[in-house]
Amino acid sequence: MPGYEAWPTFRGKWLCCCLLLGSAVCALSQAANTQASDNNVQPPTAANQILYDRYVKVTVPEGWQERRSWELGEDRSLPLYNSSNGAVVFVWGFDRPLYRHGYIESLAAGDRLSRRLEVDLSLWPAEASRYYAMVSGGFMMRTTAHTVTVGPSLKPGEVHYLGKSKAGPAQLEMIEYISDAEVDQAFATKYKMSSELVGSRAQILLGQATFDGGSQGYTVIACRFITKADDRAWLDAVLSHIDPLPRADEEKGLAAEKVRDELSHASAVIQDGRYVPALSQLTAVLQEDPQNDNALMLQGEALLRLHELEDAEKALRQAVYLNQNNDRAHFVLGTLLWEEQKREEALREWELVNRISPLYPNIEQVLLEKQAQHPAAATEQQP
Secondary structure (H helix, E strand, O other): OOOOHHHOOOOOEEEEEOOOOOOOOOOOOOOOOOOOOOOOOHHHHHOEEEEEOEEEEEEEOEEEOOOOHHHHHOOOEEEEEEEEOOHHHHHHHHOOOOOOOOOHHOOOOOHHHHHHHEEEEEOOOOHHHHHHHHHOOOOEEEEEEEOOOEEOOOOOOEEEEEEEEOOOOOEEEEEEEEOOOOOHHHHHOOOOOOOOHOOOOOEEEEEEEEOOOOOEEEEEEEEEOOOOOOOOOOHHHHHHEEEEEEHHHHHHHHHHHHHHHHHHHHHHHHHOOOHHHHHHHHHHHHHOOOOOHHHHHHHHHHHHHOHHHHHHHHHHHHHHHHOOOHHHHHHHHHEEEEEEEOHHHHHHHHHHHHOOOOOOOOHHHHHHHHHHHHHHHHHHOOO
16 A cells, blocks of 8 residues: 555663653744544643643643653653744653662763763654654664664763752753764755754753652653753743642542553554554544544544545544544554545645654655656646
8 A cells, every 4th residue: 555664663662771861953834734524523722731641740841742642652751842942851750760769860970971872662653763863873873683782973962960950849960961063054955954043952861850859750751852951941830830739639540651651562563563453442432532633543543454445534634633642543544545535635635744753764856756756746846
């Protein structure tokens, strides 16, 4: 079926040999299209959106959005993206600290962090791998059967121990990595970065926080490109909105984590070609959470592969209606529309993916190939 070769495998797993470190940064624009729905479910608003895991509650601050399509994997983080400054934050809740006492401070000693950022990317989404490559290296890559060592072409870098500070209701310990090399025009062009970021440096922040001196807390990894080395205020808006999961919300936290686990499993089952079992699992999720755009997207993908096009289109249109920034849902919808011979509409979906997430795997290649197969539509797109 056309376009299947470009579908990424969304099975996330992030293991760091020297540090759990990664990020996703790019100048993404907001999606312009919202598909109409043929039922009465209203899309959720971004304002005051609350994200849960088993241990923390995150109130999404203004200007930030949840990156839903990145949650389909084993990583278990809550990913947030800010389109205005290209910043990304990943949050993991825990019931006991991940890093032992003194470990974070030790990372600022010596040169091991700036010398090499090594991470197991073998099961990570292709898109996230490319973002990570952009941030921590990009040009130089060395691979083994299980790991990808990235660069770092932005090395050498400066590593600073920022100490401990108050972050909302938590006590936070943090280090900062800033690349020595600046982004040049070639690098910005390659990774589709705004021209305003030429001359900027990569900034990566790693922290661990605990609430009220207890064992419950969270790990945070954040990244953006900066022009001022002391610019860390952009992260405060997120950190001040991370709270311990209240006892009254424990069921919500457990349910949210259970849904993410079930969807990640369903995604893996689809990749294995077992579409019927995946659909059974997705039906159960949607009975509990009918507005889950990831569940609808996966349902549409499975139905498409079973060639049940009408039901697949209904599910995918509902997914993008509920979340116009779900890049994977738009991509799969484009594949379905192409299959239905709705070529112009399919190209518009893929162009939308390219605007929402410019580093989406193979999106430029898909557009070029399909426009070549449908030159009339490509000509109509020209100004």
